[in-house]
Amino acid sequence: MNDPQKGPVFTDIVLEVFKLGGLLVSEGDHMGEEYGITSARWKVLGALSLAGKPQTVPQIARSMGLTRQAVQRLVDAMREDELLCFQNNPDHKRAKLICLSALGETVFSKLSEKQSGWAMECSTGITKAELETTLSVLKRISESFER
């Protein structure tokens, strides 16, 4: 369990995560291209859809693990593109509620369909057990940095 050879393997995983992250962003950008959407915007749609109700910018930011400033910029741009709409927040004069527009919902659901087929394709040749181990390891590593 305390095999000193674990360090180098861990290091390789780190480098692979960097590389794969870049490749996945490109894949996401490409998938969203036909809807005029990038990976970052897709994630905002996902956060809103997951929440199931309108959210403030800081709420979205916390759920995505980004700063509120980064999310604010995305949200402002996506409102320009009619993917989102703003509602007044009865509980807070400044913090507007962000919700999916009809267009936003349509785009997100089409992307979800496309993505689920893609995910199935990508996992050919990898067993479910391997995928689950991978997810579990990545989550444990993430958690170790969050505290």
Add this chain to the structure above:
Amino acid sequence: MNDPQKGPVFTDIVLEVFKLGGLLVSEGDHMGEEYGITSARWKVLGALSLAGKPQTVPQIARSMGLTRQAVQRLVDAMREDELLCFQNNPDHKRAKLICLSALGETVFSKLSEKQSGWAMECSTGITKAELETTLSVLKRISESFER
């Protein structure tokens, strides 16, 4: 093997890779802070050290999987900071050879030491077999996008 439940697990892995990537960059930035180095610059030092001999900017870019423009900007800034030095390339008037300065080598070796201890710490609680499965899965996914 063609379990339809693999898709959702794959999707979770994708999201975890995004999240972990961000966390790892922060960790790297923090580790390099005392040497005035960021994750991106660290990777340039690593590429040069791995190559074992002076490299041109496009060579470094190809080995890192980045565009030459991105690497050029890093390299120019790192030369300002005395981490790298340029040599004339006898084979090419414009494409200068980039090499580690004495400072660059020192910083990289100190960072490597620090990083290897960190990698060992991070892998406590994870078996070597789990780490190896994870690395293998990530590599297979990466490879599927490279062609």
Add this chain to the structure above:
DNA sequence: CTTGTTTTGACAACATGTTGACATAATGAG
């Protein structure tokens, strides 16, 4: 109610990546 703290939006500066465009240097085909 008043006061001190936290949350939020807005703005700016920076780091790191991308793409596109341009001129020049190197190379290869004929």
Add this chain to the structure above:
DNA sequence: CTCATTATGTCAACATGTTGTCAAAACAAG
């Protein structure tokens, strides 16, 4: 050798993230 192509450095615009700062709104004590 000449000419078309490729490789390189440079510059600019953009996307996405960060941090820091400021003022206004919300909130929590007292």
